[in-house]
Amino acid sequence: MGDSNTRYADIIIDISHEALDRVFQYRVPLSLWKEVRPGSRVFVPFGRGNRETEGYVVAIRPEADYEESKIKEILRVNTEGVSVESELIKVASFLKEQYGSTMIQALRTVLPVKAKMKPKEEVFITLSADIEAAQKLLAEWEQKHYVARARFLFLLIEKGRITKEEAVKGCNFPLKEIRRLAEQGIVKLESRIKYRNPFPELTKRSTGWPLNEEQQAVADNFQKDYDNGKRGTYLLYGVTGSGKTEVYLALIEQVLAKKKQVIVLIPEISLTYQTVRRFYERFGERIAVINSRMSKGEKSDACERIRAGEADVIIGARSALFAPAERLGLIIIDEEHDGAYKSDTSPKYHARETAVYRAGLCGASVVLGSATPSVEAYARALSGEYKLWTLKKRAGNAMLPTTQIIDLREEFKKGNRSIFSGELHKKIEERLAKKEQIMLFLNRRGFAGFVSCRACGQVIKCPHCDVTLTYHRNGKLRCHYCGYEEPFIKQCPICKSPHVAAFGLGTEKVEAALHAEFPTARVLRMDMDTTRRKHAHEEMLAAFSKGEADILLGTQMIVKGHDYANVTLVGILAADLSLHEQDFRSGEKTFQLLCQAAGRAGRGDKRGDVIIQTYSPEHYSITTAAEHSYENFFKEEYTYRQLMGYPPCAHMLVILVQSGDESQSVIARLRIEKMIEQSQVGQEVPVQILAPGQASLSKLKDVYRQVLYLKHKDKETLLDLKRRLEPVLEKHPMFAGITIQFDFDPLSHY
Known part of the structure; x- marks a missing residue:
């Protein structure tokens, strides 16, 4: 289309508009090539009357989207100060480049939508006349028995300034009368925007704590x-x-x-x-x-x-x-x-x-x-x-808690079928007797039934990917990274015991067990079901901190940053669930959750205890969390990432292909795969394609999902590949009706 001497700019005219889905194209005159960039504020002729309007450049392109003769030229660049919008548009451009989305999606994420809300205003009334004249007027009104007027004026003289509400509601004095007095020059009306304060009940303290x-x-x-x-x-x-x-x-x-x-x-x-x-x-x-x-x-x-x-x-x-x-x-x-x-x-x-x-x-x-x-x-x-x-030191004189790892395989051998190990049971009883509080944390991450042996703790893994296999209802075990499948056999491949089962434990189950084993304890259960209401969260935590319950039982929402001086025991019921998630970050997530949970114990003057129950007591995520040693965990984890070529030692790009028609989604994925393979011919280190196929959530709300994982040491190589794919995926008729999303270094599994 355009020759190399023309450039076109996509411009948004009304930045505060909620729809934000239209960009207008203008030609960039040669004289402004150096100045016009994404984020520049420019003046352009707009609409039929070509009135001069300000807009923001969101992208520069070598070719026009429609007939060139109809495209107008940018008039000039606004050089007054850098506006925060310009900065945010550059951020949007960064998001589009780095993470793959349309520019419009990126702009919607970044620009604050100015909701067309009428700001609440407060109207203040003050005297314009001097005090003496006002007092004279007051005496006159009292004589004439103007009751409401006199009441209003008396209050105004006394306070010097009152709000419209006080006048209308408090003195029963109508607004039109106030306006009439303003016209006569007796009072002045001023309005100020009143902002909503989301925390009306908080107060300011003047000084901070001294730092150590x-x-x-x-x-x-x-x-x-x-x-x-x-x-x-x-x-x-x-x-x-x-x-x-x-x-x-x-x-x-x-x-x-x-x-x-x-x-x-x-x-x-x-x-x-x-x-x-x-x-x-x-x-x-x-x-x-x-x-x-x-x-x-x-x-x-x-x-x-x-x-x-x-x-x-x-x-x-x-x-x-x-x-x-x-x-x-x-x-x-x-x-x-x-x-x-x-x-x-x-x-x-x-x-x-x-x-x-x-x-x-x-x-x-x-x-x-x-x-x-x-x-x-x-x-x-x-x-x-x-x-x-x-x-390295805890604030105040608080000590790090003592941590004990309990091997659930041993409990199983002893014939203990309860959710609580003997040690945890004993410690809960001690705490209840001493009136100290307990937090029980159920690690529910990665609940998608992985299969393990209760006798030896062995978890069934994929031979190709070193991640756990997931149990599917059709009786097969499947790997979500490469698609490997094997039938589910009720016998452990290692110790040949028949106690192999998909792992499952829910908060209700634990709550019932607590009531059965500790009938006097007051239990607060905190999970997605009990915290649906808007302030349920805060209310429950406030009740616990006031000592209205002895045991707080919950999923990861209870382990974050809360400070309770009276909590001296934290029990982690099943540390393994997140270890066996289908995700190369599962070790890291487990370590983080365990440290966070353990960190809740003994934050006051009393020393705390932590008990970690697990089927894999020798896994480094668990042993290093028990010694509170991030450094040791990092060494092990980093070595694993290097060996397997996972971030941060390499980078991953995920391409998610979605369509309402299953065969269309498969065909589109195969085409993209072909395009990538062809583009890699002759590359020294080609991009590696892992596990093309169904996403682990293969159908979501009637949309079929196919996924490609790409891996390479160099981030630029992957970004470059994404840049080359984008225009084809957007414009080629082959991909009509298909949505394609990119994700860079994903944090969760598709």
Whole structure:
């Protein structure tokens, strides 16, 4: 189409429009080639009357989408200051490139939708006349028995300023009368926007806790770098209970003193209340909270306050990363290893990588914090790409708990068929007698029935992939990475015992067992079913912390960041479930969950105990979690990733092909496979294609899913392959009616 001397820009005109699905094409004049980039603000002739309108460039292309003679030219670039929208459009462009999605999807993720909400306004009434004249008028009205007028004026003289509500409702004085007085110049009306405060009950505390030496050293180191203009990415690795939040608060204070804004990301919504309280106590009205449970109005309010610079500390889940902060100086990602930082809808971005990119655009630093860092982040810290800070001591004088591993195979041999091992049973009884609290954690991750032998603990694995086989109802065991199948035989391949079964244990089952074995204990069960209501989460945790229950039983939602001084026993009922998930990260997830759970014990003055029940007591994820040693875990795990060529030692690209017609989805996948194979001919190290075939969720809501896993050491090679595939997949009639999604270094299995 166009010759190499023309360039076209896709431009969005109304950035705040909710639909955001239209881009308009304009020609880029030669004189502006250097200046026009994604994110540039430009003026263009728009609509029939060609009136000059401002727009944002979202992409530059070598060719036009429709007839060139009809395409108008960009008039000029707006060079006044960089707007935060320009920065966010660049971030969207990064998401599209790195994670594969359309530009429109990426823009919708990144740009704050300005919901057309009428902001709530508060109207204040003040006197325009001087006090003496007002008092004279009051006397006159009282004489004439203007009761309502007199009541209103008396209150106004006394208070100096009242709200419209006080006048209309309190004095029973109609609004039109107030307006008439304003016209006569007796009173003045002023309106102010009233923002919704999602935390009306919190109060501000004036001072923070003093930092200990380790924490202070981190704060000083950051301050020194920041003052010297060094902006980097830091990994704050601190054992559970080492007071990472206090360090964050200190760093935020330093950055606020420089008149900059800070974004703090927290993984789970469940955490917000506890965490927000600590930030609110320190920074009061200067915080804004953004989370997915907020109404559109609350979200829009928060964004307006951030944009207006009234809120400097923005706290929220993954999407708060795109808050419209114009003076961003620091991004903190707490619990950076958490899976919730990876988006599950397209673009499937990871908040950690995206934060580092956004910080680079605006000269901000990034601090990642975790007691159990992700293998990726720790590997980068060791290579020097991130700077590593370590906190080895628990805050206060709290001690790390004593941990005991119980081998369930031995319990089975002893004839103990109960959910609780003998040791755990004894310890629960002791705690109940002492009126101390207990948390029981049921590891439900990867529940998709893996098959194991209860006598020797052997788990049936795929001979080709070193991941567990999953039990399917048709009586077959199947590997979700390569499709290998074998029949399910009720005999262990190792010890020949007949006690082979698909593993299953649910919270209700455990709750029933608790009532049977400890009839006097008060049990709170916390799982997806009991926390459906909006504030159920907070209410249950508050009840537990007030001591209204002895045992808190739950899935991974109970292990995150909660602080209960009276919890002295944590029991982990089945540590293995997540070990045998069909996922190369299963060892890492297990280690993290166990450390988080163990970290809940003994956070006050009393020493805590942790009991881990497992069928694989010798697995490194479990032994290293019991010794609270992340370093030892990392050594083992990194070696495994190198051997198998998994991230961070190599990269993976997933192509998910979806269609309402099963055969169409298979044909499309085969075509893509062919295209990739042809493109790899003659490459020194070709991209490896793993496990093409059905996704493990092979049909979802009547849509058939096929999946391709691609692996290569070099990230660029995979990104380049994705770039070459995209235009064909988007435009070629062969792929009509097929949706194709990309995912880079996936965190979960398809």
